[in-house]
Amino acid sequence: MAIYFGDIHNHCGITYGYGSLQNALNVAKEQLDFCSITGHAMWPDIPKRNEKIAFLVDFHEKGFKKLHDNWNEVRNTIKDANIENEFITFQSYEMHSSKYGDHHVLSTSDDLPLVYSKDPSSLYDDLHDYQKIIIPHHIAYTPGYRGINWDYFDNIKSPVVEVFSKHGCSISDLSPYNYYHTMGPRDGRNTVYEGLRQGKQFSFVASTDHHAGYPGSYGDGKIAVSANKKTRESIFTAINNGHTYAITGDKINCNFMVNDAIYGSKIQHTQKRFISLNVTACDFIEKIIVYKNLTPYKVIHLEDFKLINKNYRKYKLRIEFGWGKSTTGYSWDGNISINDGEILDVETCFRGRSVLAPTKDMADNDNINNLDNRLIEKSTNNVSFISNTVKNPSPVHPLTNAIIVEIKGDEQTELKLFMNNKKITYQVSELIKGVKTCHIDEYNSEAFSITCISDDFYEYSNHWVDNINNAPGDFYHVMIKQVNGQMAWISPVFLNNI
Ligand SMILES: [Zn+2]
Incomplete structure (x- = not known):
């Protein structure tokens, strides 16, 4: 297994963003293993146009039409950029939704059609002939203002959730990188932690949501995937299985396992759990927290790291x-x-x-x-x-x-x-x-x-045995924070009664 880094949600001039598609692909190849360039496609419950929001409504509608008019060409350019074992692309587009929150479709099919559905869940159903997932993003906006609605969340359709992007961090009220875009503040009802508290089981990804054709732009979010091979099928399968984590910028390398099952796994509950963690960061590690059911289980601080005597x-x-x-x-x-x-x-x-x-x-x-x-x-x-x-x-x-x-x-x-x-x-x-x-x-x-x-x-590894107060439904995840502010959120391992 290798770790590959990508950006599966970002925009350019194919809709209401800026910059050419070809340049976005060139930029992506320079520092990523895989990417998709996402077209803004629709907003079924777009607010009614009035004087105050005329500019907003107009640029969206113009952008949706632009994607529609050029869809074949966009799809072909993305298809041609896919070179197995070298650089992988996916097809994708995005639906805004005031009620259910924004989602983007990620697909392995170069024939993916633009389908105009009434909501994200219906869009997934309407694309029944195509291999795809739908990913909720910038989930922590105010309910009704394009934040997620956990009542309608389906982890078969959405095995991964975008937890960080240029919009900010959606993990919890306590996370750094609060929301400061014009779309408004972060709401605790719509965070990742709230979804996990409600028993939803999903994995973490990040992407830039860049709007000027710079996928992978440093510091704006990337997805890390543990996959067999650098191929479209292998990377998609790994994302679909949730073997992913979210990073802000630095390519923090992490292997986190419970009972030999990698992050994102859903495994049989056991009374005794073997937990292992290996991290290679890119700056001083400030803090690592291993969480059990969202409560710190192990906390490792910068002050715990010491210079060890060795020859080289x-x-x-x-x-x-x-x-x-x-x-x-x-x-x-x-x-x-x-x-x-x-x-x-x-x-x-x-x-x-x-x-x-x-x-x-x-x-x-x-x-x-x-x-x-x-x-x-x-x-x-x-x-x-x-x-x-x-x-x-x-x-x-x-x-x-x-x-x-x-x-x-x-x-x-x-x-x-x-x-x-x-x-x-x-x-x-x-x-x-x-x-x-x-x-x-x-x-x-x-x-x-x-x-x-x-x-x-910048390196850390350890292992623990947890045999206290264990029950089905427990889950473990990890947060890594570097001194320079760059972070990683490692997807949970869930222990269920299977
Ligand atoms: Zn977007």
Whole structure:
């Protein structure tokens, strides 16, 4: 089994978003294993048009018609982008629903028709000839305002629920990433925890819900899937079986099992449970909580992690770059080389221009996110890349990009970094003491930082035996939080009387 990362809910100019479909696919290939690009298709109970909401109603109806008129071409472009074992695509489209909450269809069929049904559940039924699921998303909006309605939830039709996206985090009232979009605040009646409390059994996914054609945009949500192979059938089967988890941005790698059954499994209840957890994070692990029936069962803190003496170790170097004051884009040309060490892995954290819904002042622009963020070269001692960043919209809303390089080495291992006109060299012994920063030019110019972490602080594994107060219907899930704010929510294992 391998873990694959994707984005199965995001938008572009095929409906009322921005940016070309082809560019969205190119961007997705750069940092994802699989994706779907979702067309907004319908809103059966759309509010009646009046002066106050004329713009809203009009851009939706225009977008739905655009998708309808180009559906064959959209489907064919997505079909052609699917290359088994390399990059996987799915067909998808979305229904808004004031009463039942928004859902998107995800299908393996390149013949998937656009069907106009009265509600999400009927849409699933009306597509009876096609392999598909329907996924509720941004579920925590106010009831009646496009939040989920748990009374109508069906886990056969919806084995997974989107728990995080650009809209925010829907897990519980206590989760970070509250809702701040124009659609309104997060409501405790419609959270993931409320659904689980009511006995609904489902798995967690995240996706960006990006509206300007940048699937996988860093920090906006991704789905992780444990699958046999990188094929459409294998990844869909894994999603349908719920073997998924949600991440915000960093590709946190997690294996969580109860009685040897992976996250998302529904297994026979036992009196004694064997729980195992393996995590490889991408930054300092701040906290891991293993929950049993939504109550903390094990809590692991940053303060529990210690540097262990060993001959060589692994490190993660994060080169984060951006800042400055450019609104049109600043181009980066970077090269990272390692002496007396070896590069094991490289991860990109690229973002697109952030758009969540059309506004009156935005014009159609196919190239809004044609940013050319990409790795140029990757070997055991060298990585080069190009990228484009704009200024951060506020000091607490970063639009920086980053490259994470995992290396094997020791304190003498040397990092040589070229970032445009700047060249700097550090030994790991220096970097490990704390973050180093560098500015490209005078005050307010672009800048970059280097963070170096030893594996003792980003890897964790443990196992436990739980034989206290156990009953059928128990379930266990995991939350992982890094110091940089990036998170993962690992789907529950449910122990039922089968
Ligand atoms: Zn959407």
